Amino acid sequence: MYSISDLAEEFGITTRTIRYYEELGLLKPARSEGGRRIYSSRDLARLKLVIRGKRFGFSLEEIKEMVLLFDEDRTGEKQLERTIEYGQEKLAAVNERICELVEIREEIERLLMDFKGRLSK
Amino acid sequence: MYSISDLAEEFGITTRTIRYYEELGLLKPARSEGGRRIYSSRDLARLKLVIRGKRFGFSLEEIKEMVLLFDEDRTGEKQLERTIEYGQEKLAAVNERICELVEIREEIERLLMDFKGRLSK
DNA sequence: CTTGTTCTTTACGTTAACGTCAATGGTATA
DNA sequence: TATACCATTGACGTTAACGTAAAGAACAAG
Structure with missing residues (x-):
């Protein structure tokens, strides 16, 4: 506590x-x-x-929505299906974010290579 | 245009x-x-x-800092080194973010498995 | 050249996400 | 039990990131 x-x-x-x-x-x-x-x-x-x-x-409102959905007692079958659907949406969103970040990483790496190349000249 | x-x-x-x-x-x-x-x-x-x-x-201020650093003409050697250092910091931050997102993905997947299991009962 | 749409600057309004008091009350410690 | 600190609830203040409205200029179409 x-x-x-x-x-x-x-x-x-x-x-x-x-x-x-x-x-x-x-x-x-x-x-x-x-x-x-x-x-x-x-x-x-x-x-x-x-x-x-x-x-x-x-935003805190979005976070509230997520937190509450994954926290409530999901008793009814409908509720359960709804939650699974929501979870799958979120999963897709997270995957997209990961892809985007990987792209960003590659960009930064390219830039770094470029700069380092210029330095050693 | x-x-x-x-x-x-x-x-x-x-x-x-x-x-x-x-x-x-x-x-x-x-x-x-x-x-x-x-x-x-x-x-x-x-x-x-x-x-x-x-x-x-x-924040837009943070974004400005990044955008400007990777966009200016970096002439001096010192400037170049400074930029490389900054880029490496950002690279580390991005990697951390990716790790975190992968963790989140795993959590969501676990939750989904759990819910789906309950549904098929 | 007129007319309607798109753009300009200026300026005040709004909202989310807190910061910062102030007055008061609970709680641990000597 | 006195003292020092930590917590509580208002309530008003602040900042970032825009929204919105007004007054006027630019531009495209007929």
Whole structure:
């Protein structure tokens, strides 16, 4: 169990940010008797997901959508199918991103080769 | 040669956005006699880079830094070394991103397997 | 040459994602 | 129990990245 400043330190963000994420419905930590936030390792994992999503340029609203979909109890068959469909979409998107990044990597490598060649002349 | 609305349509953004990028120094299109912006295919390529950068969660300031560094005439040896160093940093960052995305892909695949398993029961 | 569309600059408005107080209350430690 | 620190909820402030509207000029078509 962690306090809000534990998480803030762990992830290098401010407590304000964490409270803001809660305000948007991205986190729902338990509370102590006195009203203080208590974070489980499950909450910690979720925050990790949120921060990772941010690094990939997703808005907090988009991240919320994803996090909630993969987190709800999916009981009905319809719900399950819907989630699988969504997951497959996301999988395709991730694959596309990977391809794009590989392209970028190749471009940078080409540029570096070029510059290094000029240097050794 | 393209007009501003050509580019806007091509990339699915507004003309305001394109002018804003110019305002920040990310684009420097030629002008017609009457003062209208004229974009070359080089400008088009650069805009493509900017938009790609955005999709990966970089701020316009960060993108500017990258775009300018890889675009300036690098004459001095010091400048060249500096650029190579910067390029290597960026290369490492891109590699890290790729690794992270591969991890995400694996996670999604696991989740999908799990859900599909539940469905076929 | 007129008319309609596209472009220009200028300038104020908006929204997401926080930052920064301030006033107050909980909690650990000597 | 006093003290020092950490947390809570407002509430207003800030910045990046545009949106939007106005007033006027450029350009293409008839």
